[in-house]
Amino acid sequence: MDGNINKTVIRLEHIGMIYKTGTINYEALKDINLTIYKGEFFSIMGASGSGKSTLMNILGCLDQPTSGKYFLEDEDVSTLSKDRLADIRNKKIGFVFQGFNLIQRLSIIENVELPLFYAGVPHKEANIEAKKALRLVDIAENKENNFPNQISGGEQQRVAIARAIVHNASIIMADEPTGNLDSVRSNELMSFFKKINDERNVTIILVTHEPDVAAFAKKHIIVKDGHIVDN
Ligand SMILES: Nc1ncnc2c1ncn2[C@@H]1O[C@H](COP(=O)(O)OP(=O)(O)O)[C@@H](O)[C@H]1O
Numbered sequence: 001m002d003g004n005i006n007k008t009v010i011r012l013e014h015i016g017m018i019y020k021t022g023t024i025n026y027e028a029l030k031d032i033n034l035t036i037y038k039g040e041f042f043s044i045m046g047a048s049g050s051g052k053s054t055l056m057n058i059l060g061c062l063d064q065p066t067s068g069k070y071f072l073e074d075e076d077v078s079t080l081s082k083d084r085l086a087d088i089r090n091k092k093i094g095f096v097f098q099g100f101n102l103i104q105r106l107s108i109i110e111n112v113e114l115p116l117f118y119a120g121v122p123h124k125e126a127n128i129e130a131k132k133a134l135r136l137v138d139i140a141e142n143k144e145n146n147f148p149n150q151i152s153g154g155e156q157q158r159v160a161i162a163r164a165i166v167h168n169a170s171i172i173m174a175d176e177p178t179g180n181l182d183s184v185r186s187n188e189l190m191s192f193f194k195k196i197n198d199e200r201n202v203t204i205i206l207v208t209h210e211p212d213v214a215a216f217a218k219k220h221i222i223v224k225d226g227h228i229v230d231n
């Protein structure tokens with residue numbers, strides 16, 4: 001058992017999200033209450049349109065809820081300014097997106113340095129940390145100066161993970177990261193998440209609608225029509 005196991009990383013209290021489009025209000029999340037502890041590997045499942053990405057965007061400090069409170073490592077982030085929110089996001093959270101979103105005009109190493117650049121880390125130190133992260137995901141040193149289109153899909157996937165973990169984020173969030181992958185690659189990606197979770201005690205929050213993928217997580221919630229229906 002890990003000493004950190006009961007440390008709360010995320011606490012949502014009565015979170016609601018209403019999207020306003022012209023005169024139409026759409027209630028995408030209703031009274032979401034959720035606690036996530038340090039080192040948990042957490043999956044969020046649910047049908048398309050149920051509110052998974054809306055929830056993930058709030059958890060990832062990409063969007064603010066319209067009601068309720070969000071405590072991230074005990075700080076109330078539900079009312080912070082956009083700049084302050086971006087700050088917290090850059091320091092604490094790593095993202096892995098569907099399709100990986102590597103920047104094509106930057107080399108592999110530059111892609112991985114990017115979150116550190118945003119966090120204001122000097123380039124020399126960023127370079128050292130990026131190299132470490134790439135070694136951790138088994139990307140060879142002689143590939144570092146390649147561009148994303150010069151490495152395989154499996155390697156791109158691992159670079160995306162290196163980018164997500166390079167700033168020692170305490171939380172990794174992935175929204176349908178296996179959406180474009182065949183089952184072999186999807187298992188490979190999930191094994192990397194598992195490794196990071198096991199070895200670094202990083203909290204992982206994963207949105208998926210694939211039960212095989214969710215099976216890698218240790219805890220599960222299901223979202224339906226903006227509610228958590230199973231916990
Ligand atoms: N920016 C937005 N403006 C208006 N409605 C939105 C917006 N984003 C999502 N929605 C609506 O909110 C609901 C939940 O969307 P989303 O969280 O993307 O679902 P999921 O990720 O589970 O497929 C959907 O009905 C969607 O159409």
Ligand SMILES: [Mg+2]
Pocket residue numbers: 052053054
């Ligand atoms: Mg979605």
